[in-house]
Amino acid sequence: MNSSKYIVFSLTVHECLFRGFRTLSQNVSSSKHTPSNAPETTVDHLIYTPEHFALKESIKKIIDQEINPHVDQWEAEGKFPAHRIFKILGNAGILGVNKPVEYGGLGLDFSYSVAVSEELGNIRCGGIPMAIGVQTDMATPALARFGSHELKTEFLLPSILGDKVACLGVSEVGAGSDVSSIMTKAVRQGDEYVINGGKMWTTNGTQADWMCLLANTSDGPPHRNKSLICLPMDLPGVHIARQIDKMGMRSSDTAEVFFDDVRVPSKNVIGKEGMGFTYQMLQFQEERLWAVANTLTTMDIVIQETIDYTRQRKIFKMPVLHHQTVHFRLAELQTEVELLRSLLHRATALFIKGNDVTKLASMAKLKAGRLARELGDSCLQYWGGMGFTNDVLVSRFYRDSRLISIGGGADEVMLGIICKYMDTLPK
Amino acid sequence: MSGRVLVGVKRVIDYAVKIRVKPDHSGVVTEGVKHSMNPFCEIAVEEAVKMKEKKLIKEVVAVSCGPQQVQETIRTALAMGADRGIHVEVSAKEYESLGPLQVSKILAALAKKEEAQLIILGKQAIDGDCNQTGQMTAALLDWPQGTFASEVTLEAGHVKVVREIDGGLETIKINTPAVLTADLRLNTPRYATLPNIMKAKKKKIANVKPADLGVELASKLQVLRVDEPPQREAGVKVESVDDLVGKLKEAGRI
Numbered sequence: 074m075n076s077s078k079y080i081v082f083s084l085t086v087h088e089c090l091f092r093g094f095r096t097l098s099q100n101v102s103s104s105k106h107t108p109s110n111a112p113e114t115t116v117d118h119l120i121y122t123p124e125h126f127a128l129k130e131s132i133k134k135i136i137d138q139e140i141n142p143h144v145d146q147w148e149a150e151g152k153f154p155a156h157r158i159f160k161i162l163g164n165a166g167i168l169g170v171n172k173p174v175e176y177g178g179l180g181l182d183f184s185y186s187v188a189v190s191e192e193l194g195n196i197r198c199g200g201i202p203m204a205i206g207v208q209t210d211m212a213t214p215a216l217a218r219f220g221s222h223e224l225k226t227e228f229l230l231p232s233i234l235g236d237k238v239a240c241l242g243v244s245e246v247g248a249g250s251d252v253s254s255i256m257t258k259a260v261r262q263g264d265e266y267v268i269n270g271g272k273m274w275t276t277n278g279t280q281a282d283w284m285c286l287l288a289n290t291s292d293g294p295p296h297r298n299k300s301l302i303c304l305p306m307d308l309p310g311v312h313i314a315r316q317i318d319k320m321g322m323r324s325s326d327t328a329e330v331f332f333d334d335v336r337v338p339s340k341n342v343i344g345k346e347g348m349g350f351t352y353q354m355l356q357f358q359e360e361r362l363w364a365v366a367n368t369l370t371t372m373d374i375v376i377q378e379t380i381d382y383t384r385q386r387k388i389f390k391m392p393v394l395h396h397q398t399v400h401f402r403l404a405e406l407q408t409e410v411e412l413l414r415s416l417l418h419r420a421t422a423l424f425i426k427g428n429d430v431t432k433l434a435s436m437a438k439l440k441a442g443r444l445a446r447e448l449g450d451s452c453l454q455y456w457g458g459m460g461f462t463n464d465v466l467v468s469r470f471y472r473d474s475r476l477i478s479i480g481g482g483a484d485e486v487m488l489g490i491i492c493k494y495m496d497t498l499p500k
Numbered sequence: 501m502s503g504r505v506l507v508g509v510k511r512v513i514d515y516a517v518k519i520r521v522k523p524d525h526s527g528v529v530t531e532g533v534k535h536s537m538n539p540f541c542e543i544a545v546e547e548a549v550k551m552k553e554k555k556l557i558k559e560v561v562a563v564s565c566g567p568q569q570v571q572e573t574i575r576t577a578l579a580m581g582a583d584r585g586i587h588v589e590v591s592a593k594e595y596e597s598l599g600p601l602q603v604s605k606i607l608a609a610l611a612k613k614e615e616a617q618l619i620i621l622g623k624q625a626i627d628g629d630c631n632q633t634g635q636m637t638a639a640l641l642d643w644p645q646g647t648f649a650s651e652v653t654l655e656a657g658h659v660k661v662v663r664e665i666d667g668g669l670e671t672i673k674i675n676t677p678a679v680l681t682a683d684l685r686l687n688t689p690r691y692a693t694l695p696n697i698m699k700a701k702k703k704k705i706a707n708v709k710p711a712d713l714g715v716e717l718a719s720k721l722q723v724l725r726v727d728e729p730p731q732r733e734a735g736v737k738v739e740s741v742d743d744l745v746g747k748l749k750e751a752g753r754i
Contacts, residue, residue, distance in 0.1 A: 123572055123575060124697055124698060124701060126572070127572075127575060127576060127579055127692060127697045127700075128694050128697055130536065130576070130691075130692075131579075131691040131692045131693065131694070131697070134691040135691060164693065165691065165693045165694060166693045166694030166695045166696075167694060170694060179694055179695065179698065181698075185694075
């Protein structure tokens with residue numbers, strides 16, 4: 074007779090801790106599952122060195138420990154704590170990878186920025202990577218390149234360290250894609266500019282310490298009469314009119330801001346007066362490639378989670394995944410993701426060698442927006458009713474990724490740029 | 501005392517990866533699979549780096565045995581704050597049969613060569629789950645051991661170790677040089693910051709062959725077969741304690 078008194082547990086304590094019980098009713102943001110269809114190999118990568126991979130590992134740890142456990146809560150609250158998160162990232166050296174060493178950056182090339190962006194795609198929402206991208210690659214590049222030493226010390230250094238939150242003030246209620254028709258004016262009066270007008274779609278707007286503001290500083294031709302100004306957000310006359318209630322990217326606070334006779338010192342102009350539009354345009358390639366990078370990682374995760382879900386979900390006595398239409402469609406989507414990844418890496422490789430990759434970057438951005446929508450839509454369908462709940466990543470991705478075709482350069486703007494390079498626009 | 505601490509780090513399949521058994525059942529699939537530093541080794545590195553930051557020791561040396569790829573793991577330790585690394589070169593073929601006994605012999609030889617004051621290892625690796633290397637290394641060196649450490653206090657000539665044991669916590673005082681193995685709650689490992697990752701590029705990793713240390717790699721163990729664990733089956737609900745006891749008897753468990 075078996076007189077053993079002890080029931081044998083088939084799992085060690087450590088398996089419980091490290092392998093976990095991966096059930097699908099778990100919290101959206103607590104999953105640590107790594108997509109097994111995207112193995113990280115350090116050998117033979119086109120643009121990444123072991124240092125890039127080491128950097129990605131560190132970022133992944135920060136995301137797993139400090140960010141993902143709280144995403145569901147921040148999405149519900151409509152805001153993530155930017156100062157806290159940016160300070161953690163700043164301490165790890167992540168906010169200034171390609172910024173000058175003199176101001177706390179690491180002076181590395183853009184391939185490191187792409188690596189950072191790719192890894193941020195592991196965050197289980199789109200809002201937080203977007204907010205970080207504004208801080209690192211939208212509000213600060215022009216300042217880093219053209220700002221005076223005094224200006225860089227006051228605004229760039231603390232932004233790279235994670236002590237100050239930045240936002241970008243370019244789009245307005247009446248001007249999005251048509252940047253040249255913005256109405257915000259900065260009128261010179263002695264040693265100051267007096268600013269009147271307003272900005273829209275300001276990511277980080279309710280938490281920012283300063284804004285990189287694009288305003289009309291003279292009455293010249295619309296591409297040469299604008300300047301970039303470093304604007305402290307606590308100046309009298311700066312009003313955060315409202316936080317916009319958005320369909321997606323809900324953990325990122327987006328503000329509508331008004332300026333009512335705001336006075337800012339004239340030394341706060343970045344570089345030369347009248348060059349603001351040009352400066353902002355110079356960084357479009359980086360902005361767009363950055364956006365593509367984190368979308369790719371999230372798309373990998375959505376595909377993998379869809380595979381996991383449909384493998385265990387049964388319909389007509391077999392897993393949903395076993396139906397050919399499902400696994401074939403996922404294969405099609407994964408193929409497109411890899412194609413886009415190749416385009417991103419190719420454009421990045423050319424860019425860091427000093428080439429102009431405007432055409433390729435615009436193509437990548439265009440494709441990222443459209444593929445994300447297709448992928449979100451197809452995958453959500455395979456989740457069935459569960460896909461329609463707010464408890465799963467796929468529905469959040471469906472909502473968040475819709476913005477990609479609109480913000481940071483709408484699809485139509487991308488198409489116009491590509492046509493310009495193809496010389497097919499009517500003259 | 502030399503003020504030098506040797507830390508062993510092992511490159512293992514990342515804990516979050518779903519393990520798959522090879523079709524020929526000779527092992528698990530490692531090709532193209534994400535690898536990282538064994539989590540308990542990370543804790544060991546962190547403890548050593550903290551000792552150095554507190555100026556209790558002077559140098560942290562990270563050691564790993566294996567083929568070329570283990571250099572990545574040594575670099576991670578360097579990025580966390582280790583001063584230099586030692587890569588004990590083992591061919592891919594030999595690595596397949598490399599086990600705790602051979603690694604212990606290597607570590608013991610290195611500890612003597614480097615005049616180490618302490619060896620800190622993870623308590624076990626998450627692939628083999630052997631939990632043997634620390635103990636064997638101490639035995640080979642005839643050094644005291646403080647295993648399953650959840651708290652370590654280094655003092656002149658000895659070290660106080662709080663150990664996690666089945667009944668609770670045990671505090672021991674052992675003389676140095678000694679071998680410690682890190683348990684989960686010893687510390688929370690730091691992540692390597694990008695500036696430290698870039699600085700680590702300049703730190704040195706020395707290459708050593710097991711033969712140079714007088715160690716034979718031949719193993720007396722042979723893996724016969726590797727299988728997946730049986731599929732987790734559905735549970736059964738019972739209405740009362742008597743029911744539970746009855747069912748357990750039926751299943752031959754009591």
